[in-house]
Amino acid sequence: xxxxxxxxxxxxxxxxxxxxxxxxxxxxxxxxxxxxxxxxxxxxxxxxxxxxxxxxxxxxxxxxxxxxxxxxxxxxxxxxxxxxxxxxxxxxxxxxxxxxxxxxxxxxxxxxxxxxxxxxxxxxxxxxxxxxxxxxxxxxxxxxxxxxxxxxxxxxxxxxxxxxxxxxxxxxxxxxxxxxxxxxxxxxxxxxxxxxxxxxxxxxxxxxxxxxxxxxxxxxxxxxxxxxxxxxxxxxxxxxxxxxxxxxxxxxxxxxxxxxxxxxxxxxxxxxxxxxxxxxxxxxxxxxxxxxxxxxxxxxxxxxxxxxxxxxxxxxxxxxxxxxxxxxxxxxxxxxxxxxxxxxxxxxxxxxxxxxxxxxxxxxxxxxxxxxxxxxxxxxxxxxxxxxxxxxxxxxxxxxxxxxxxxxxxxxxxxxxxxxxxxxxxxxxxxxxxxxxxxxxxxxxxxxxxxxxxxxxxxxxxxxxxxxxxxxxxxxxxxxxxxxxxxxxxxxxxxxxx
Numbered sequence: 203x204x205x206x207x208x209x210x211x212x213x214x215x216x217x218x219x220x221x222x223x224x225x226x227x228x229x230x231x232x233x234x235x236x237x238x239x240x241x242x243x244x245x246x247x248x249x250x251x252x253x254x255x256x257x258x259x260x261x262x263x264x265x266x267x268x269x270x271x272x273x274x275x276x277x278x279x280x281x282x283x284x285x286x287x288x289x290x291x292x293x294x295x296x297x298x299x300x301x302x303x304x305x306x307x308x309x310x311x312x313x314x315x316x317x318x319x320x321x322x323x324x325x326x327x328x329x330x331x332x333x334x335x336x337x338x339x340x341x342x343x344x345x346x347x348x349x350x351x352x353x354x355x356x357x358x359x360x361x362x363x364x365x366x367x368x369x370x371x372x373x374x375x376x377x378x379x380x381x382x383x384x385x386x387x388x389x390x391x392x393x394x395x396x397x398x399x400x401x402x403x404x405x406x407x408x409x410x411x412x413x414x415x416x417x418x419x420x421x422x423x424x425x426x427x428x429x430x431x432x433x434x435x436x437x438x439x440x441x442x443x444x445x446x447x448x449x450x451x452x453x454x455x456x457x458x459x460x461x462x463x464x465x466x467x468x469x470x471x472x473x474x475x476x477x478x479x480x481x482x483x484x485x486x487x488x489x490x491x492x493x494x495x496x497x498x499x500x501x502x503x504x505x506x507x508x509x510x511x512x513x514x515x516x517x518x519x520x521x522x523x524x525x526x527x528x529x530x531x532x533x534x535x536x537x538x539x540x541x542x543x544x545x546x547x548x549x550x551x552x553x554x555x556x557x558x559x560x561x562x563x564x565x566x567x568x569x570x571x572x573x574x575x576x577x578x579x580x581x582x583x584x585x586x587x588x589x590x591x592x593x594x595x596x597x598x599x600x601x602x603x604x605x606x607x608x609x610x611x612x613x614x615x616x617x618x619x620x621x622x623x624x625x626x627x628x629x630x631x632x633x634x635x636x637x638x639x640x641x642x643x644x645x646x647x648x649x650x651x652x653x654x655x656x657x658x659x660x661x662x663x664x665x666x667x668x669x670x671x672x673x674x675x676x677x678x679x680x681x682x683x684x685x686x687x688x689x690x691x692x693x694x695x696x697x698x699x700x
Contacts, residue, residue: 218241218242218245219245221239221242223238223239223242223246224242224245224246228246228250255600255602256600258625258626259600259601259602260602261601261602261603261604261619261620261621261626261634262602262603262604262619262621263621263623264414264447264448264475264478264479264574264621264623265475265477265478265483265484266477266478266480266481266482266483266484266623266624267483267623267625268623268624268625269481269482269483269528269532270535272531273528273531273532273535276524276527276528276531277483277524277525277527277528278524280294280522280523280524280527281522281524283522283523283524284520284521284522284523285298285323285520285521285522285523285526286514286519286520286521291523294523294526294527297526297527297530298322298323298526298530299318300530300533301323301476301488301526301529301530301533302319302320302321302322302323302488302490303318303319304533305319305321305450305474305488305490306319306320306321306464306490307319308454309446309450309454309463309464309472309490310463310464310465311464311490311492311493312464312492312493319490320490320491320492320493320494320496320497321488321489321490321491322488322489322515322516323476323486323487323488323525323526323529324473324486324487324488324489324516324518325485325486325487325518325521326475326477326484326485326486326487327365327367327445327447327473327474327475327487328367328370328487329487329516329517329518330447330473330474330487330488330489331367331368331371331443331445331473331489332367332370332371332374332375332517333489333515333516333517334443334471334473334489334491335358335371335375335377335405335406335443336375336501337471337491337496337497337498337501338358338405338406338441338443338470338471339356339375339377339405340498340500340501341405341496341498342356342403342405343356344498351402355378355403356376356377356378356403356404356405357377357378357379357380357401357403357404357405358371358372358377358378358379358380358404358405358406358407358408359380359381359382359396359399359400359404359406359407359408360379360380360381360382360391360396360407360408360410361381361382361384361390361391361392361396361410361413361420362381362382362383362384362391362609362610362611363384363389363390363391363410363413363414363415363416363608363609364381364408364410364445365410365414365445365447368408368445377405378403380399380404381610382395382396382399383609383610383611384608384609384610384611384612385611385612386612386614386615387568389413389415389416389418389568389608389612390410390413390416390418390419390420391409391410391420393409393420393421393424393425393428394428396425397425397428397429397432400429400432400438400440402436402438404438404440405440406440406441406442406443406470407425407429407440407441407442407443408442408443408444408445409421409422409425409442409443409444409445409462410444410445410446410449411444411445411446411448411449411450411453411462412446412447412448412449412450412452412573412574413573413574414448415578415606415608415609415617415619416568416569416570416573416576416578416617416619417448417569417570417573417574417575417576417578418569418570418572418573418574419449419453419457419460419462419572419573422442422444422461422462422463422466422469423460423461423462423466425442426442426466426467426468426469429442429468430467430468433468440468441468441469441470441496442466442468442469442470443469443470443471443472443473444462444463444469444471444472444473445473446462446463446472446473446474447473447474447475447478447487448475448478448479448574449479449573449574450472450473450474450475450479450480451474451478451479451480451481451541451545452479452545452573452574452575455538455541455542455545455546456542456545456546456549457572464492469492470491470492470496471489471490471491471492471496472489472490473487473488473489474487474488474489475487475488476488476525476529477525479545479548479574480529480532481532481536481541481544481624482525482528482529482532483525483528484525485525486525486526486528486529497515501515502514502515503515544624545575547624548575548622548623548624548626549575549622550628551575551622551626551627551628551631552575552576552577552622553571554628554631554632555577555620555622555631555634555635556569556577558631558632558635559577559579559635559638562638562639562642564581564582564583564642565579565580565581565582566579566580566581566582567579568580568615568617569619574621575621575622576619576620576621576622577619577620577622578617578618578619578620579617579618579619580615580616580617580618581616584616586650587645587646587648587650588605588616589605589616589617589618590605590616591645592605592618592638592641592642592645593605593618595641595644595645596637596638596641598641599637599640599641601634601637603618603619603620604618604619605617605618606619620634
């Protein structure tokens with residue numbers, strides 16, 4: 203006997219695009235009353251995501267957007283592993299410890315060949331910076347308490363070019379942020395001015411190896427020397443933290459003789475982003491300490507309800523294991539040779555792009571040759587059009603190139619920035635140069651979008667018997683006025699990515 207059934211109209215007998223689910227608005231604020239087929243749910247979300255930018259053409263981000271298929275398989279296979287379950291996943295824990303040791307040795311930490319380094323994997327450099335900052339704060343408080351001195355007003359000295367995560371740390375954990383202001387042509391922290399701001403309440407000075415704004419490395423060696431001298435004169439022991447989120451996986455391979463890490467005695471901790479030039483998808487970061495003495499024991503928690511005794515020092519608890527596994531894959535897959543080759547390619551492609559931008563004659567490159575491989579450039583003449591218009595028009599070609607203003611006291615400088623990652627090839631660099639040239643021609647043909655009437659010299663006008671004099675504004679004043687206008691349009695946006 204053959205039995206037949208009649209399919210309901212709601213069954214998936216119809217093709218996905220012929221179903222009623224794709225003509226109904228998806229839930230946006232409340233959970234839907236009923237379930238929908240899996241293929242319809244997939245298609246709805248997939249189609250909306252098509253409107254996102256292409257990650258590999260997102261030149262605003264330092265974050266890795268490509269990995270080898272073999273590593274993709276490892277990531278997929280470990281998505282259901284909760285890293286915090288160390289007793290259940292001991293091999294994953296071991297892989298994290300191996301990564302910490304490799305990074306510590308790369309940064310010249312004073313640990314023996316068989317000695318375990320002190321560090322931890324984090325969710326990006328933001329968490330790493332929070333942990334390092336907490337360690338500095340607690341160690342400073344403990345010392346002040348033992349001396350019978352006030353311990354309620356800690357501060358950190360940084361440059362105004364720091365990433366927003368430092369502002370978050372200062373606000374969340376009640377630490378004053380003392381910023382060294384920038385100036386035109388000098389967009390990183392001045393070590394001399396930084397040391398001048400140090401006082402007995404300074405828990406550390408934070409130096410950046412790879413500024414978000416221009417990619418430039420700050421002079422950690424000079425900072426160490428100046429701060430050592432001040433410590434000797436005052437009896438303080440103010441330490442240094444190096445925010446190497448972007449440059450930590452660049453300097454050891456391209457500039458091995460540059461002293462910025464644990465070779466300098468005042469450097470007590472370093473953070474680095476595995477998901478940037480560590481060449482791993484977001485989000486994984488790392489923080490390593492010089493020694494156990496630099497991480498107060500009371501900040502380390504011990505839990506046993508997941509099995510054996512497990513020490514933990516993180517802000518997050520549960521998190522995925524896949525990025526840690528991916529980091530270990532890159533370390534053993536590439537080795538020193540592989541990382542060096544990738545960074546050299548990035549530097550060479552940055553050079554090609556920089557030369558192409560300079561040849562146009564319309565831009566001034568403000569980024570440096572030594573640093574993170576990126577190109578930051580500003581218009582020589584912003585009296586008619588701005589870098590914000592160029593950024594907007596480049597999106598027509600698929601490129602996402604950020605335009606932003608510099609921090610205090612260089613707010614009048616507005617720049618474009620292109621970050622060169624592993625997957626940004628020579629061919630893409632040449633294509634971008636061509637598209638920038640096209641955008642310049644298109645923008646030149648457009649009417650001026652920002653009023654520059656204030657720049658005109660007008661004849662005097664009688665006002666009650668007096669002659670009112672109209673003074674022509676300087677190019678600097680015009681540029682500042684135009685930049686202020688565009689800043690209002692993009693108000694609320696922050697620079698950088700962590």
